[in-house]
Amino acid sequence: MQLLVLLTSTLGLFATGAYAVVARARTDIGARVYRISAALCFVSFLTAVSALTAEPQLASAPLGLPWIGMHFRLDSLSAFFVAIIDLGGVAASVYAIGYGAHEKEPARVLPFFCAFLAAMNAVLLADDAFVFLVAWELMSLTSWALVLAHHEAEENRSASFIYLVMASFGTLALLMAFGLLAGSVGGYEFSTIRTATHAPWIAGVALALMILGAGSKAGLAPLHVWLPLAHPAAPSHVSALMSGVMTKVAIYGFIRVVFDLLGPPAYWWSIPLLVLGAASAVLGVLYLTVESDLKKLLAYSTIENIGIVFVALGLALAFKSQGVPLVAALAFTAALYHALNHSLFKSLLFFVAGAVQGATGERNIERLGGLIHKMPRTAFVALGGVIAISALPPLNGFVSEWLVFQSILLSPSLPQWSLKLIIAAVGGALALSAALCAGGFVRAYGVAFLGRPRSEPATAATEADDWSLGAMAGLLLACLLAGLLPSLVISVISPTVMSVIGAQMPTPGGMPFLSIAPIAESRSSYNGVVLFIFIVFSALLAARVVHRFGSHASKRGPAWDCGYPDPAPSTQYTASSFSQPIRRVFANAVFLARDFVDMPAPGDTRPARFTLNITDRVMENIYRPISGGVTFCSTQLDRFHSLPIQGYLMLVFVALIVLLSGIAIWQ
Amino acid sequence: MDHLVFDVSHLLAGSLVLLSFMLLYQDRLTGLINVFAIQAVVLSLAVGWQAYVEHEPHLYVTVAIAVIFKALVIPLSLKRIVVRLRIHRDIEIVGGVGVTMLIGIGLVALSLVVILPATTSAAPLAREDVAFALSVVLLGLLMMVTRRNAVSQVIGFMSLENGLMLAATGAKGMPLVVEISVAFSILVAFIVIGVFLFRIRERFDTVDVTELDRARGGYR
Numbered sequence: 001m002q003l004l005v006l007l008t009s010t011l012g013l014f015a016t017g018a019y020a021v022v023a024r025a026r027t028d029i030g031a032r033v034y035r036i037s038a039a040l041c042f043v044s045f046l047t048a049v050s051a052l053t054a055e056p057q058l059a060s061a062p063l064g065l066p067w068i069g070m071h072f073r074l075d076s077l078s079a080f081f082v083a084i085i086d087l088g089g090v091a092a093s094v095y096a097i098g099y100g101a102h103e104k105e106p107a108r109v110l111p112f113f114c115a116f117l118a119a120m121n122a123v124l125l126a127d128d129a130f131v132f133l134v135a136w137e138l139m140s141l142t143s144w145a146l147v148l149a150h151h152e153a154e155e156n157r158s159a160s161f162i163y164l165v166m167a168s169f170g171t172l173a174l175l176m177a178f179g180l181l182a183g184s185v186g187g188y189e190f191s192t193i194r195t196a197t198h199a200p201w202i203a204g205v206a207l208a209l210m211i212l213g214a215g216s217k218a219g220l221a222p223l224h225v226w227l228p229l230a231h232p233a234a235p236s237h238v239s240a241l242m243s244g245v246m247t248k249v250a251i252y253g254f255i256r257v258v259f260d261l262l263g264p265p266a267y268w269w270s271i272p273l274l275v276l277g278a279a280s281a282v283l284g285v286l287y288l289t290v291e292s293d294l295k296k297l298l299a300y301s302t303i304e305n306i307g308i309v310f311v312a313l314g315l316a317l318a319f320k321s322q323g324v325p326l327v328a329a330l331a332f333t334a335a336l337y338h339a340l341n342h343s344l345f346k347s348l349l350f351f352v353a354g355a356v357q358g359a360t361g362e363r364n365i366e367r368l369g370g371l372i373h374k375m376p377r378t379a380f381v382a383l384g385g386v387i388a389i390s391a392l393p394p395l396n397g398f399v400s401e402w403l404v405f406q407s408i409l410l411s412p413s414l415p416q417w418s419l420k421l422i423i424a425a426v427g428g429a430l431a432l433s434a435a436l437c438a439g440g441f442v443r444a445y446g447v448a449f450l451g452r453p454r455s456e457p458a459t460a461a462t463e464a465d466d467w468s469l470g471a472m473a474g475l476l477l478a479c480l481l482a483g484l485l486p487s488l489v490i491s492v493i494s495p496t497v498m499s500v501i502g503a504q505m506p507t508p509g510g511m512p513f514l515s516i517a518p519i520a521e522s523r524s525s526y527n528g529v530v531l532f533i534f535i536v537f538s539a540l541l542a543a544r545v546v547h548r549f550g551s552h553a554s555k556r557g558p559a560w561d562c563g564y565p566d567p568a569p570s571t572q573y574t575a576s577s578f579s580q581p582i583r584r585v586f587a588n589a590v591f592l593a594r595d596f597v598d599m600p601a602p603g604d605t606r607p608a609r610f611t612l613n614i615t616d617r618v619m620e621n622i623y624r625p626i627s628g629g630v631t632f633c634s635t636q637l638d639r640f641h642s643l644p645i646q647g648y649l650m651l652v653f654v655a656l657i658v659l660l661s662g663i664a665i666w667q
Numbered sequence: 668m669d670h671l672v673f674d675v676s677h678l679l680a681g682s683l684v685l686l687s688f689m690l691l692y693q694d695r696l697t698g699l700i701n702v703f704a705i706q707a708v709v710l711s712l713a714v715g716w717q718a719y720v721e722h723e724p725h726l727y728v729t730v731a732i733a734v735i736f737k738a739l740v741i742p743l744s745l746k747r748i749v750v751r752l753r754i755h756r757d758i759e760i761v762g763g764v765g766v767t768m769l770i771g772i773g774l775v776a777l778s779l780v781v782i783l784p785a786t787t788s789a790a791p792l793a794r795e796d797v798a799f800a801l802s803v804v805l806l807g808l809l810m811m812v813t814r815r816n817a818v819s820q821v822i823g824f825m826s827l828e829n830g831l832m833l834a835a836t837g838a839k840g841m842p843l844v845v846e847i848s849v850a851f852s853i854l855v856a857f858i859v860i861g862v863f864l865f866r867i868r869e870r871f872d873t874v875d876v877t878e879l880d881r882a883r884g885g886y887r
Contacts, residue, residue, distance in 0.1 A: 644877065646815070646877075649811050649812045653808050653809065653812050656808065660777055660778070660781050664777060664780040667784045667785065
């Protein structure tokens with residue numbers, strides 16, 4: 001029943017996209033389409049939540065490949081991810097009712113927006129490789145079209161090209177993975193793959209292909225290069241979907257294949273996940289701390305968070321393979337919890353970036369500042385999002401990262417020394433990334449919202465519209481609830497964990513209401529509400545004490561100029577100043593940073609210039625050689641374009657002879 | 668009777684291969700066209716024999732097509748083209764006849780080695796036919812590679828198609844419509860090539876294909 005509702009609403013989203021094409025001349029088409037998509041996503045969200053505990057439901061349609069048809073399935077795992085995706089869809093649609101009014105060419109966004117949402121839903125409901133891959137590719141293509149929506153800018157075009165290349169590469173990897181799993185008989189239905197036994201090498205290769213395919217879509221290092229380019233190029237509500245939601249679809253695909261279809265895991269499967277996850281977390285956060293473009297910064301933060309999720313998944317695999325289902329359930333819960341949290345606060349922060357961009361036309365935080373006075377409400381929700389993403393209690397980011405660390409702390413119980421050592425190192429890397437992430441967001445928030453405006457547009461900024469603010473406030477509320485009521489969220493996640501791992505986090509009796517204790521109460525426990533009350537209480541108390549013994553009212557005076565006689569806003573501490581220490585430490589190891597100082601000779605009137613170049617080492621060391629190799633090969637092959645006629649004939653002739661000789665020898 | 672069926676079709680298919688060898692070293696265009704016409708006649712005999720022993724009346728249509736188009740229409744028009752291009756007295760340099768022959772023998776050996784083990788389950792008649800057909804195809808291709816005159820290349824192409832026809836009729840169950848469409852596509856290709864021959868001649872004063880390459884910018 002629920003499955004039918006979800007399929008209908010998916011079709012409805014497609015139909016809405018088609019309607020957006022048909023009625024593109026209407027002036028209110030944007031608001032209309034976003035309202036419809038918000039309603040459809042909301043229905044899907046409610047349905048998915050109600051299906052979390054239901055039995056798996058199946059449906060099939062005779063369309064599709066003749067001998068396969070189309071199969072759909074709704075189980076606890078897909079229901080959980082459908083809920084995440086459609087919650088993000090609701091938020092993005094509501095936000096876009098206001099934000100989309102800025103759009104100059106809505107016809108370039110609306111149809112693809114709806115189709116994108118529908119395709120993501122279809123991926124989650126797929127129950128055979130054919131539907132899965134078609135929907136996956138549709139998701140890639142529609143999001144590609146959205147990245148290309150503002151095609152006038154050269155950088156957007158190159159970003160969309162890189163995205164398209166990476167997306168095709170990822171789909172190719174998935175195609176091969178499913179081909180391997182289906183085997184020579186070609187059982188492409190997930191039910192067939194699930195029951196089949198796979199040779200260890202097939203499972204291993206399929207795992208590697210899934211890491212490539214799903215990892216490239218999720219933004220796992222070193223497959224992340226498209227992400228910081230493509231996310232800023234799209235309109236903000238689409239960036240929020242791509243970053244907060246589409247990466248979750250990739251995680252779903254990975255879980256579906258590796259945890260569900262591949263069979264019992266071997267312990268070494270977890271190693272690549274742990275290593276790549278930790279590398280993503282650290283790389284993402286390092287780039288986050290030095291990036292000045294608000295949306296790029298958020299995109300790097302996505303890479304970091306995806307790294308955390310993959311580390312948690314790796315832990316779950318490791319513990320599951322060793323027959324410790326309780327701890328595996330803990331790690332898996334942490335992964336799902338973090339996926340949910342990330343979709344909430346990352347969408348929120350992208351909305352904030354969109355609101356800031358809408359108000360000032362700027363994404364570079366070096367040219368913002370003082371927005372807290374012009375956009376107080378946006379500044380408030382942004383502060384909430386920043387606290388959540390920095391994993392500070394009592395918001396939701398803390399809970400999930402804390403759960404990840406709890407399962408890391410249990411790793412000494414694993415028998416393999418390799419895993420013990422790797423997980424210890426991974427824990428260190430995660431701790432580093434958590435700390436740097438908080439620092440990076442203090443920097444982003446402080447430079448963009450506090451201080452004095454650094455540019456003309458930042459001075460003239462105005463508050464965002466009510467729809468956008470409503471969407472952001474809703475997400476902030478969700479973040480707060482998910483942080484305050486972790487036991488509630490965990491009990492919602494539990495059926496999914498149960499269905500995948502076969503165990504669930506213990507909910508011991510006698511615990512105080514709404515607190516969680518992942519291992520044992522004696523070792524650690526967390527109660528969000530108590531902590532929240534304590535924080536509020538102590539903050540109020542501190543404020544009271546300060547006002548009681550200090551002055552009675554806050555006063556406004558001229559900003560302190562650090563002793564400089566020139567009161568220009570450019571004398572403020574800048575984003576680059578903030579990240580300078582990090583940049584210095586990692587200058588050569590990670591960033592390949594190059595400073596260029598152009599100091600004119602005395603008497604010369606031209607200004608002195610300082611330029612800083614930061615390059616992505618992954619791009620430089622992995623992708624440049626690959627693209628260079630491709631260019632070299634194609635240049636070599638280009639010679640065949642100008643063969644004489646007899647050369648072509650000779651080519652055909654020789655190829656035929658070689659193939660026939662091959663057959664003759666092979667026989 | 669079985670022996671006779673086998674021997675006759677073997678003989679006819681073998682003659683096709685032999686005629687392909689003859690095509691390889693003909694250095695006069697008129698001679699080339701004549702041998703091609705003979706090959707077409709032998710092909711139609713082979714197909715006709717096939718139709719007779721297999722009781723497949725629709726193959727007679729193929730025979731008719733082969734006789735009318737391949738043995739009469741195409742050779743006659745080719746002759747007219749050659750005369751109008753004024754190259755009927757030319758002698759084309761067929762470099763290294765001995766070497767070409769040796770390569771040809773190698774190709775026949777190759778096709779036998781490839782086909783015979785691959786078709787163990789098929790009827791012996793079809794096996795031999797397909798093996799010879801592949802030889803004819805490869806020899807036609809070899810001819811196209813070694814010749815420089817556009818007309819000879821066309822004939823190489825047509826003889827290659829003869830091999831395809833032999834293979835097609837040897838394999839049972841080939842629908843008539845496919846044969847007819849193949850035959851017509853060959854005819855269309857022939858007309859197009861004929862038109863182009865005159866265009867090439869008009870522009871370059873020769874039908875030597877190496878001249879085309881020079882005009883295109885030469886070897887790079």
